[in-house]
Amino acid sequence: MERWKSHMRRHIHRVFIQLLVIVMVLPALSAGASAADATVTLNPIANKQTGDRVVIAGTTALQEVTVKVLRPNETLLYVNVLQGPAFSDAFILPAAAAEGTYTVIVGREQDTAVQSFHVAKRPAATQSWSGGGYNNSSAQSGMEKPEVVRMDGKVKVVIPSVKANEAGMMNVQVDAAVLQAGLDLAAPDSKGVRTIEVQLPEEQGAKGHVITLPAEFIAAASLAHRIQVSTSEGTVTLPGNMFRSGDLERYAGSALPLQISLSIRKMNPVGLTASPAAEIGNRPVISLAMSVDGRDIPWNNPFAPVTVSIPYQPSAVELQAVEHITVWHIDSNGHTRPVTSGKYNPEHGAVQFRVTHFSSFAVVFVQKTFADLASSPWAAKAIEVMASKGVINGMSSTAYHPKEAITRADFIQLLVTTLGLAADAPKPFADVPSTAYYYEAVGIARTLGITTGTGSNAFKPKEFITRQEMMTLIFRAMDAADKPLAAGMEQDLSAFGDSAEIAPYARDSVAALVKSGLVQGTGEAIHPLANATRAETAVLIYRLYNK
Structure with missing residues (x-):
């Protein structure tokens, strides 16, 4: 009997606590819901596939709202702060995003609106792909779209012709759908890493290229893929993990970045003293720079080197000692120092080297010797x-x-x-x-x-x-x-x-x-x-x- 009474007392206590919680919470929820109805309106979001662009838009009576996107396991995927009364934001779903229902919460404190959308895995691509996902500020309507092809075991994203701007730069933006289609076609190497080449068009007289990519394709936690950007100035291979954890958020400020741009430009060795300039001569010099959402950044990561290849035809003298063809780094003050990895690759007809920061780089021919x-x-x-x-x-x-x-x-x-x-x-x-x-x-x-x-x-x-x-x-x-x-x-x-x-x-x-x-x-x-x-x-x- 005593055991039965004790059990009933515990049961009654639990019921009382549950009722008390309901009484306390329901008014708050009701107030929050009505406040949300009055202060934040969030447009519906259609279901998506991995690699898609998600647009978050609506209106608010608040001066600013916080946007949060939660994964199916309720961990934070994306956050940003937007200004009212009308707001609009967008981000790219990572290629490796989990399938399931994602929740978007917009507002502040109790004044929030919520929408959800389902994410499915993008189907694997076939042998070729052609579609949207291309943006060129000087493009004509109806122009040819980029194509993803696989030939001889290699996957290439071919970008159609674009016009250089007044500064002589050819600007190309490639979105997630194009890159993901290429990665789906690419076979992993022995270490499980996939590589795709993005081939940018050439134009006589152009000074360089700027390619803009979704941030998540080169800001992953581990190396799962590489994106090889090929231009007439040179080829730059970007590892998928070239940014360390927290770097992008620090560069972009409070908001998570959406786009990363790489600039590859032909340069003259101006500002150098007579000796370095003479040693460089008429050999190629290129400048590499990076920006996040339009803001220039000093990228530097010793744990994820970028491979660079500059087309080069050695002279008859240099062909007699090709191992002495190497690379110099030129800093902002015109000072030079060796890039120790620089070497000529006769198979590719190019000088190749690895860098862990961006600046200007010159091909040189150095014949150092000692008297003893x-x-x-x-x-x-x-x-x-x-x-x-x-x-x-x-x-x-x-x-x-x-x-x-x-x-x-x-x-x-x-x-x-x-x-x-x-x-x-x-x-x-x-x-x-x-x-x-x-x-x-x-x-x-x-x-x-x-x-x-x-x-x-x-x-x-x-x-x-x-x-x-x-x-x-x-x-x-x-x-x-x-x-x-x-x-x-x-x-x-x-x-x-x-x-x-x-x-x-x-x-x-x-x-x-x-x-x-x-x-x-x-x-x-x-x-x-x-x-x-x-x-x-x-x-x-x-x-x-x-x-």
């Missing part, structure tokens, strides 16, 4: 090529000191530079001062697990590095660069009479480098305990650079 290389003729080419590209430096402008040992700090600096490694919040060692030129490189190597130091939070940057230490660091760095080496075996070390001297921690690394051909030893020995020389290091760096 005769003592190490086997390393001379590697030293000269790597010095010409700005990867390595001499001990002075005329001397390299090839037989001297290299320090741990200098080797890490070369390794990080050559492989283009980056890491958030590099972890410092106690004996690496923040003012040291190698501070960032050593921190990156530690963060990525390439080096753990020598114990007690020390790195000993000024100590010389042994050959087996160097090979171990290279093996780990190749993993960090997503270029892992195939595992070696003990039999790969059997040709060396001193293989027993290799420390247990280094044996796998040394075997892998021997198997890959990066390390060949000297005669019948590999000298694992010897200090690595500057000449040996240059040869290894040269091989890594070209791998």
